[in-house]
Amino acid sequence: MTRMTTIESLQRTSLHALHTELGGRMVSFHGWELPVQFSSIITEHRAVRSAAGLFDVSHMGQVFVEGPGALALLQRVNSNDISRLQDGRGLYSHMLNENGGVVDDVIVSRLAENRYLVVVNAATREGDAAWIRRAAEGFDVAVEDRSEALGMIALQGPLSEKIMEALSTDAVALPRFGAMKLELFGRSAWITRTGYTGEDGFEVICARELATRAWQTLQARGASFGLLPCGLGARDTLRLEAGYLLYGSDIDGEHTPYEAGYGWVVKLKKGEFIGKAALEKQKTEGIRRRLTPLKLLERGVPRSGSEVVFEGEKIGTLASATFSPTLQAGIGVGYLNRPELPAGTPLSVTLHGRAVAAEVVEGPFYKRT
Incomplete structure (x- = not known):
């Protein structure tokens, strides 16, 4: 099959x-044809850290859960405590299998009483919707996957507020993880104060046919603020610096939140949920591997799959890795079978057959002030 045929078959x-x-520059990403970059990854990365960037994240999924049983259902399929949410608030959570492995990491927003929005990853959208529907048996609830009808845009960066005013002056008052419904160009839409970059920002969910107009409105407003269109490349370097997980690389059905260093999304005291028993057991026994952040001490760009060596022994491989434009160094995270290694521990990463000096560091690599 030619590359052209492959690209043409993508959504x-x-x-x-x-x-x-x-x-x-368009590339294939989980069945979608999406831009990996417009200018350069480093230029786009720096724009988001210093000003603002605009991302097309329409490949993400939007699943609406509504009905008297909505809260009970979402409590069952999520590790985090959804009952904490008030109207217009959201949180980050993991959906788990019976073994405590991560089915997906999601953002759950309470839009109104008995009405919730679950934003899921592109690679797992259909599976997630099916997973929630299976779990919904016996609950008085409707589960609707509206992903095909909706578009989604992420505006990220320290100047996002000033740019978002072009779409909604009310949205700039949203707290972190806040969510609101509004009328946008005469149609219902939603804005959340969320993102995947480590910066302040917003995500706009609107009718698919209105996404271009929303993008152009934000782009026009942002021109004087240094806003740049950004692709998947910068999105990945930004999220890795910020310590955010990539499903399918950093987490999956074989790894638990505790192993990923995300135990804070597990609320064992909230009541029963899928995967709880397995996590209780793991918490008691301890983890045997941990997603560990590493920083190279020499020149080099680490890649996913690079071996990590400690005292002459391979102890794991990198799950995600890149060059950090902010730190000007190679960074990565990998599951190491020495979960006790503290920050500052020297080790090496194998790049092109060569051992490159590295060390364990405290995550995240970047945190905005």
Whole structure:
């Protein structure tokens, strides 16, 4: 099969024509054709850290859960405590299998009493919707996957508030993880104060056919603030610096929140939920591997799959890795079978057959002030 045929068989977001017009370099990503970059990954990365960036995240999924049994259902399929949410608030959570492995990491927002929005990853959208529907048996609830009808745009960066005013002056008052419904260009839409970059920002969910207009409105407003269109490349370097997980690389059905260093999303006291028994057992017995952040001490760009060596012994491989534009160094995270190793521990990463000096560090690599 030729590359052209492969690209032509991919799904496209409603912003595809705009990306092409803006010079986006298109690549395949979990069945979608999306821009990996418009200018350069480092330029886009720095724009988000210093000003603002605009991302097409329409490949993400939006599952609405509504009905008298909505809260009880979401409590069952989530590790975090959804009952804490008030109207217009959201939180980050993991959905787990019976073994405590991560089915997906999600953002759950309470839009109103008995009405919730679950934003899921592109690679797992159909499976997540099916998972929730199976769990919904016996609950008085409706589960609706509206992903095909909706577009999603992420505005990220310290100047996001000033730019978001072009779409909604009310949205700038949202707290972190806040969520609101609004009328956008005459249609229902939602804005959340969430993101995947480690910066302040917003995510706009609207009718698919309105996404281009929303993008252009934000782009026009942001031109004087240094806003740049950004692709998957910068999104990945930004999220890795910020310590955010990538499903399928850093977490999956074989790894638990405790092993990933995300035990804070597990609320064992909230009541029963899928995977609870396995996590209780693991918490008692302790973990045998941990997703550990590493920083190279020499020149080099680590990659996923690079071996990590400690005292002459391979102790794991990198799950995610990149060059950090902020730290000007190679960084990565990997599951190491020495979970007790503290920050500052010297080790090495094998790159192209060569041992490159590295050390364990405290995560995240970057935290905005």
